[in-house]
Amino acid sequence: MLKSALDALLREVPPDLLHKCSEISSRLTNVLQLATEARHHFVDPTVAAAIDSLPNRINSQGFDPWGFSPQEAKFYYSLARHVFDYFRPEVFGLEHLPKGRVLLVPNHSGQLPFDGLVVAIAALLKASPPRLVRPMAERWVSTLPFVNEMFARSGVVLGDPINCRNLLEDDQAILVFPEGARGSGKTFQHRYRLVEFGRGFMRLALQTKTPIVPVAVIGGEESIISLYNWKGFARLIGAPYAPVSPLLPLLGPLAYFPLPTKFRVYFGEPMHFEGPFDDEDSVIERKVVAVQDRVQELINEGLLKRRSVFF
């Protein structure tokens, strides 16, 4: 019925108009095509070399099953590198990054996941050999148009135990924020104080015998400041939290532009845990707390050494 209604509608439209519409649409498609091709000119040669040196686990069309594409990742990582440079990070302890499977466990902060980006670029460009870090993302990221594709092509994976286990068994590096959205959405008065870690990462580490590298990221908390989490608005737009910036009355939406704080990233020595992965929560919890305490220690040490937020 719908088809016949649509056909009737099409008959009413002058053929000339249809022709013009199709021409406009094909022009638009051409522009999109050109934009896609032009992207390759923006690829940073160091990023490209690092990605080329990664072990090849992709199929004939250049994708892994999660949608990571080295070719497209080169572009996204080149863009991300500019963000990385904006924060001028100092990276310490990358030599602690073990070969093979590893879980990177940093603190989460700063409203937008710049901390994840900085850790991933550090591991790709500063570690030797370069490591591709697979960050675990929240479920709602998959529902965001464009972002979901950009993330998937860059190696981001939905934070799910089965995804995680498959990647670890494939000896990849996983970046997980056990604080979750509660961590990145924390308000300014709670800065650099970890909220309770989830337990999932520890069960996975035990199950797959994966070392855990605790990481501290300093500088994220001051880049986008949130005084208040407006939960009602967050629910309305389907986001995990809605930060209210103190600069909002002054700058409007620009208040969410990250300030050029200086990032400092500390990679700790790997921690090894043993025991059954399906043990009681209380037993797992003790191991989780050990990691959480170590991350907090790294943060505290980093904060003591810091002389200025911006330099």
Next chain:
Amino acid sequence: MAHVLITGIAGGLAQRVAQKLLGQGHTVVGIDYRHVRTPLEKLTVHRAHYNKTIIEDIFRRENFDVVFHLGRVFSLKEAAGKRFDLNVVGSQKIMNLVVQHKVPSLIVLSTFHIYGAHPSNHIPIAEDEPLRAGLQFPQIADAIQMDNMATTWVYRHPEVKTCVLRPTNIIGPTLHNTLTQFLRLKHVPYLLGFNPMMQFLHEDDMADAILLAWQSQITGVFNVTSDETIPWRTAISLSRAKTFPIVAPVADLFLRATGNFPGYLIDFFRYPCVITDRLFRSKVNFFPRHGLEETLWSAVSAARI
């Protein structure tokens, strides 16, 4: 040599299976409620609904060694009640007849659609995972129920070697299923801002998988897929079609207008539903013979020239 019954014989996949079986010297009886356009030589065809009594007579007369239940109504042109009758009541009838007439083997064709394309899908999905499709789309309830029925059947009737196959997107030159027809369009749309990973299996490889499942006498539920996973837009470009973006609400309208495109399939163009057939391949010696590029091109080449 075996005596075989194939349901849904008007479909392209069933024809492929029948062709292979006839080639191996088996005798084949086909049944469908639709008209068979080009009946194969030496193939006996009955036109009947699976839930009607004609099928009882067929079982009474013939002494089948295996039943391939490949007939499933997908088309949304049929009302939900009719689809339920054909897919669920019809399948139940066939399965009961299999037990009643002591047919030793039953192969049931289900689909990976029942897992649903969902933002919280991990990759890949194995057989024992929840069937999320029904969560948002009641239109697929009949497929889920048929699969559940067949799956419990595996355990309730160990005397019948029952194998339920849940293949990924099957495409090919002789198929007319929704996705194949969609790929054959001159301008194939994609959802703006989404480009999920997908799998495609050649009809010929699927026919091989169906025969292998019977010949290896395996029982249980198995995913079947090919080796490579690619984004939807890569699939469009491999099938050498032009493409254009479309926003989701318009897509709904467009898809319904260009064919009878089931609404729940739209999510398969937004979120991934990537399955693994590791279990199947651990039991049978299955290797898809058609590569990805060949598979996609074979499905659309006739429409392109």
